[in-house]
Amino acid sequence: MIKRIIGTAICIVMSCALFAQEEEIKFQILNQYEETLNSATLTVGGNTNEHLADDNGYFTIKAQPSDVVVISRSGYSDFSSSIAELKKDQTITLRKDFSWKDLMNPMFYIINGGLWLLLFIVFAETGLFAGFFLPGDSLLFVAGIYSSNLVHEFFKAFGIGHIRNEWIDLLLMTVLISIAGIIGNMVGYWFGRKIGPAMYSWKDRFLFKRKYLNDAHDFYEKHGGGAIIFARFLPIIRTFAPIVAGIVQMDRKKFMFYNIVGCIAWVVSMIFAGHFLQIWVRKQFGFELRDHLEMIVIIIVLVTTFPVAWKLLSGKKKPKKTV
Template identity: 70%
Template sequence: MEKQFSWKDLLNPMFYIVYGGFFLLLFIVFAETGLFVGFFLPGDSLLFVAGIYSTNLADDLFRKFGMTGIRPEWLDLLVLIALISIAGILGNTIGYWTGRKIGPTMFHWRDRFLFKKKYLYDAHEFYEKHGGGAIIFARFLPIVRTFAPIVAGIVEMDKKKFSFYNMIGSIAWVFSMIIAGHFLQKWIFTQFDFDLKKHLEVIVLGIVIVTTAPVLVKLFFGKKKVSQPPTN
C-alpha cells in the first residue's frame, strides 16, 4: 500500500532518503543553507541519518553511474562527504549573494509563514558576536545557518574571507554528522546489538532537541529589545 504524503513528512529525514535518495539529500542541504525559505528543513538529523545509511546511499549513487562491485568503506564516506559538502558550500554562497543583492530590503519585508524578520536579527546578532567564525558555528545551529550567509552578504563581508569560512564550516558540519551517524551505528550495534535504524524517530528527536536548544533558549529567555536594521 502506497504511503500517503503528509506535511509532517517534510520534517522527517527518512522521507527524503527513502523517497528521494542521494540527489534529493543534496538539494535539501543546498536549500537549507542557501534559500531563506529552507530554514524549516531537517539539516543535522538528515546528515546523521545519512551517515547511518551511508552504504545504501553510496550503492544508489554508484549504481546510477554504472559502477558496481565491492568498494572500501572509506571511499563511500569520502564521496558522500565531498559531494554533500559541495552542496553546502554552494548553498551558503547563494545565501551570501542574496544578502549582497537584496538583503537590506529584507529587513523591511512583512512577516510571512516562511519568513520572519526576527530570524535575520538573530543571525545578525550571532554574526556580530562571533565574527567570521559565525559562518562556521552557524552550520551547527538550525535557522541561524540559513540566515548567517545572508547577513554576511548584507554587511559585505570580504568575499575571500567568507569563502574560506564557508568551506571550513561546510566540511566540518558534514564530516562530523556523517561520521557520527556511520560509526555510532556500527559501534552500538557491535557492542550492544542495538540497531539505530529501528529507533530513528527517537534519535532524530534527540538531535533536534540538542541542536535547537540554544535557539529556543535565546527565543524564550533572551532579553527583549527593539531591533533596528543593521547599517553597513
C-alpha cells in the first residue's frame, strides 16, 4: 500500500513538473508570397487541432520544449518545426502549391524571378503578342513596395555595394523599367510596320476588315500621341497599341516621342504609388499593404480597365429615330 501511494505521488509530481515545463508560444504563418495565413491545422505533441490566428495574425499554442509542431493546410506543403525554432523566429513560411492563379499574383514574379523577370515582363507586355495576360500594373505597384530589395539584385549582379537610399532605388528602378518598356514598344511597332503593308492586301474576313486599318490610320493621325500614352495605363490595350501604330505606318519620330513620355509616366506613377502609399498606410493605419496584395490587385485591375469598359459601353451607337 505504501509503495502504491509513493508511486502515485511520484506520478503526480512528474505530471506537475511536465505541465510546469509547458510554454506559451506565439508565432505567425506566412506563405512564400508573404501573405499572412489566419488558419491552419497544428499537430503539437501528437494532438491535432484546427487553430485560428488572433487579430494581429498570431497563433498561440502551449507546448513542452521537446515537442515538435507540424503545420498543415489544404493546398500547402506540410511544415514541421521544433519549439526552439518557433521561439527564435516566431515566423513560419508555409509553401503554397502552384496553381495557374499564381500567374496573376505579382508576388509570384517578385519571388521567383526578381528584378530580371520584372524587366522581361514589362518588355513582353508590349513587345510580344503573348504578353497581354501579364500583370503589368499590379507588378509595378508591388515593385515600388519592394524597390530596395529589387535594386539590391542589380548591384549584386555587378558586384557593386548597394547604398540603401530610397530616392536612388526609385530612380534606378524607374530608369531600368522604363528602358524595358520603351524597347518593348519599339519591338511591337517594328513588328507592326513589317506586317502592315501586307495586311492592306488581305481579303476581308470575319475578324479582319481593311476598313479597320483605314479607321485606325485616321485615328492615329488625329490622336496618335494620346493613344500611345494612355494605352500604357490600360491592360491588354498596351500590348496591341504599338503593333497597330506600326501597322498603320504612324510616323516613327512621333511614335518614339510619345512612347518615351507614356512609358516614363506609367512607370513613375505605378512605382512611386506603391512605394509611398505603403509608407503612408503603415504610418496612418498601422498595417502593411503587402499583407493585402490580393485586394490591391483587384482594385488596380478595376481602375485600369474601367475607362475601356466605359468607352465600349458609352460608345455604342444609339438607334436611329424613325421619322
